[in-house]
Amino acid sequence: MALIKSISGIRGTIGGKPGESLSPLDIVRYASAFGQWAMSGNNKKIVIGRDGRISGPMVSELVAQTLVSLGAEVIDLGLSTTPTVEFEVVAEKAAGGIIITASHNPKEWNALKLLNEKGEFISAEVGATILNQADTGNVDFASVDKIGTITRIESHLDRHLDAVVNHPLVNKELIAQKKLKIVVDAINSTGAIFVPALLKKLGIPPENIILLNGEVNGKFIHNPEPLPQHLTQLSAEVVSQKADLGISVDPDVDRLVLVCEDGSMFGEEYTLVSIADYVLGIKKGNTVSNLSSSRALKDITEKHGGVYYPAAVGEVNVVEKMKEVNAVIGGEGNGGIIVPDFHYGRDALIGIAMFLTHLGQNGKTVKQLRNSYPDYFISKNKIELDESVNLNTVFEKIKEKYKSNPLNTIDGLRIEFDTDWVHLRASNTEPIIRIIAESMFETTANNIATKLIRDIQEFI
Numbered sequence: 001m002a003l004i005k006s007i008s009g010i011r012g013t014i015g016g017k018p019g020e021s022l023s024p025l026d027i028v029r030y031a032s033a034f035g036q037w038a039m040s041g042n043n044k045k046i047v048i049g050r051d052g053r054i055s056g057p058m059v060s061e062l063v064a065q066t067l068v069s070l071g072a073e074v075i076d077l078g079l080s081t082t083p084t085v086e087f088e089v090v091a092e093k094a095a096g097g098i099i100i101t102a103s104h105n106p107k108e109w110n111a112l113k114l115l116n117e118k119g120e121f122i123s124a125e126v127g128a129t130i131l132n133q134a135d136t137g138n139v140d141f142a143s144v145d146k147i148g149t150i151t152r153i154e155s156h157l158d159r160h161l162d163a164v165v166n167h168p169l170v171n172k173e174l175i176a177q178k179k180l181k182i183v184v185d186a187i188n189s190t191g192a193i194f195v196p197a198l199l200k201k202l203g204i205p206p207e208n209i210i211l212l213n214g215e216v217n218g219k220f221i222h223n224p225e226p227l228p229q230h231l232t233q234l235s236a237e238v239v240s241q242k243a244d245l246g247i248s249v250d251p252d253v254d255r256l257v258l259v260c261e262d263g264s265m266f267g268e269e270y271t272l273v274s275i276a277d278y279v280l281g282i283k284k285g286n287t288v289s290n291l292s293s294s295r296a297l298k299d300i301t302e303k304h305g306g307v308y309y310p311a312a313v314g315e316v317n318v319v320e321k322m323k324e325v326n327a328v329i330g331g332e333g334n335g336g337i338i339v340p341d342f343h344y345g346r347d348a349l350i351g352i353a354m355f356l357t358h359l360g361q362n363g364k365t366v367k368q369l370r371n372s373y374p375d376y377f378i379s380k381n382k383i384e385l386d387e388s389v390n391l392n393t394v395f396e397k398i399k400e401k402y403k404s405n406p407l408n409t410i411d412g413l414r415i416e417f418d419t420d421w422v423h424l425r426a427s428n429t430e431p432i433i434r435i436i437a438e439s440m441f442e443t444t445a446n447n448i449a450t451k452l453i454r455d456i457q458e459f460i
Contacts, residue, residue, distance in 0.1 A: 002431060005131055009121075011102055011111035014055045022110055024062055031066040031098065032141070033134035034114050037126065038096035043117070044148065045073045047089045049080030049156075050100035051251045052189035054218040055110045059100050063112065064150050067098075071142035074150045079190050079216060081253035082113065083347035084160045089119035090343065091159060096122075101252035104225035107218055120344050121316040157197060161349065165201050167342055169282060170353040174360040176203025181243040183210040183259075185234040187224050189251035191348075192216050198349050202356060210241055218251075226250055226257040226335060227380075228265045235263040245359075245366050249348045255335040256348035258355065260367040268335040269294040273373055275337055275351060276329045278358035280304035285328030288321045290314070291414050292423045292436045293333030296374045312411030313425060319344045333378075377442040379449040381435040382427070389460055391426055391433070397459045398424065398452070415452075422448050424456070 003012035003021055010030045012022030019026065038046055046067055050056040060076070067074050075092050077085060082099050089097040095117050102109035114122045114130070122130070133139065142148070165172055182204060186192035192214040199209050212234060213221045223230045226248040238246040238259050246259030258266035266274075273296045276287055280301065287301045290313040298308035306328075311321035315336070322330045322340055331338045336346035339354070359369065385391075395413050406416040412425025422437040433456060437448040 004431070006127070009111050009113040011105070011109065013108045014110055015108070022059075024058075027059055027062045027112070028066045029134045029137070030112055030130070031063045032070060032139045033130045034096070034098065034112070035067045035070040035072055036133065036139050037130050038117075039070065039072060041095065043093075043095035044071060045075060045092060045094040047075045047077065047085055047092055047094045047097040047115075048100065049077035049085040049088070049097075051081070051253075052079060052192075052216040052218045053100075053102065053110055053251065054107055056100055056218065059110050059112075063098055063100060068148040068150060069141050070139075070148065071146045072148040074148060076150055076152045077156045078152060078154070079193060080156060081160075081190050081194055081349070083254055083343070083345050083349060084156055084194070086115060086119040086345040086347075087160045087163065087343055088156050089115050089117065091156075099252065103252050104250045104255070106224065107220050118344070120319055121314075123316060123320075157194065161194070161198050161201050163342070164198060164350050164353050167339075167350065167353065169279060169339075169357065170202075170350075171357045171360065172202050175353075175356045178244075178356075178360050179208065180204060180245060180356070180359075181208040181210070181241065183212065183234060183237045183241055183243045183246045185212045185226075185231065185246070185248040186214050186216075187222070187226075187249070187251055188213050188215055188217050188220050189224070189253075190216060191249040191251070191253045194253055194349060195247060195249060195352065198352060202353060210237065210243065212237060220251070224251050226255055226268065231257070231259065231265070235259050235265070239263040247352060250335075253348045254346040256337060256351040256355075257335045258366065260370060261365055262367055264367065266366060266370050269296065269333040269376075269378055270370060270373055271335045271351060271355070272329075272331045272333060272337055273297050273300055274358060274369060275354050276300055277304075277373070278354055278361070279329040279339075280306060283328045286325045288318055288325065288327045288330035290318055290332050291408060291411050292425070292434070294376050294378060294438060295419070295421070296376050297333075299374045310408070310410075314411075315346055317411070376438050376440055377445045379437045379442075379445040381437075381449050381453060382432040383435065383453060383456060385426070385431045385433060387431075394456060394459045395424065398455055401455065417448065420444060420448060422452050424452060
């Protein structure tokens with residue numbers, strides 16, 4: 001069992017003892033601490049929504065009723081997506097929001113992801129304040145005459161999707177002309193509701209939308225993280241159906257991964273690269289991605305005359321850097337797209353619409369489009385951590401070993417080897433170290449990662 005507290009929110013497994021898992025007591029403790037912080041002004045409105053997890057209804061009700069006990073006016077979206085909740089916080093002029101989702105984690109996990117009044121993830125400083133408030137239990141609940149209310153709304157789906165379709169860089173007519181055939185892997189969560197609805201609004205004929213794992217029951221048919229080894233069913237179905245494209249999203253629909261018409265992976269790193277190529281072809285400017293993302297974005301940005309900037313891993317860090325450098329597009333190499341003039345959050349839905357517009361505009365197949373981009377290979381690995389491991393000590397030893405190489409320490413440790421690199425960092429969402437290496441050659445990327453894994457194991 002696990003309970004992880006970070007700037008990404010409070011995340012844990014369901015079942016077990018309080019303080020050691022995401023128990024009902026922990027849910028109430030952290031929801032009340034967040035609610036008190038969010039409602040410190042006159043605004044009492046808080047938006048909540050959840051993905052399709054088995055534990056979603058239980059956690060959602062605990063969160064909603066906890067906020068009611070503080071006097072909140074809760075707007076409950078029910079089954080929703082992370083970007084939709086972010087979008088609705090602004091649309092409803094709310095004081096904040098809570099997304100109930102563990103994103104790519106397996107079914108036994110759930111989480112409370114916390115948003116400020118801008119619909120953006122709270123800062124590390126605010127997060128520390130809320131965690132401290134939760135730990136001290138210093139919360140003042142409302143009297144019986146001042147308890148709050150819950151309003152459940154369903155119009156949020158159309159409001160978000162209509163905003164996607166009407167974005168100036170989305171061309172619905174061009175997409176509709178292509179009459180694309182698309183296979184969608186919705187992984188038994190809310191992507192099964194939102195992605196087909198979006199495709200229909202974009203003019204894709206309903207008979208051309210093939211939905212896999214469309215029952216929203218949270219019993220994920222495969223590992224919910226959209227990695228190549230988990231998408232074999234989608235890949236086979238794209239080929240079998242003679243489809244133009246395969247689309248995979250994670251359970252909360254903030255990551256977008258694509259499959260080419262021949263069943264090969266477009267590459268999660270290249271979702272952002274391709275959409276950045278499209279955006280930069282129309283709007284000149286800068287880009288941002290995190291330190292674990294492919295250098296292909298830097299290549300594409302410089303091709304269009306812009307400047308690329310790296311950021312620490314985590315959506316809040318990428319958003320902060322995007323604002324600082326006035327980026328026109330950004331995100332994370334795991335398929336996370338952030339379109340700043342839409343909203344500052346990873347959004348697979350706006351990503352789908354922009355990618356399909358890009359595809360319609362250039363006349364290439366998905367495979368041809370992929371082949372037009374720089375070809376890098378990323379090796380993604382992880383080591384499970386024991387609680388006794390002192391990561392700072394391990395990283396200091398590695399820094400000493402590679403002190404002659406260029407080092408970046410804004411987030412864990414990134415080591416440069418000419419055009420190759422490796423990034424080591426502790427995950428914000430799981431008790432693991434991630435080891436991510438990139439090279440123009442797959443064998444080299446794997447060898448760099450293997451070498452660093454051995455170094456870490458030796459120093460541990």
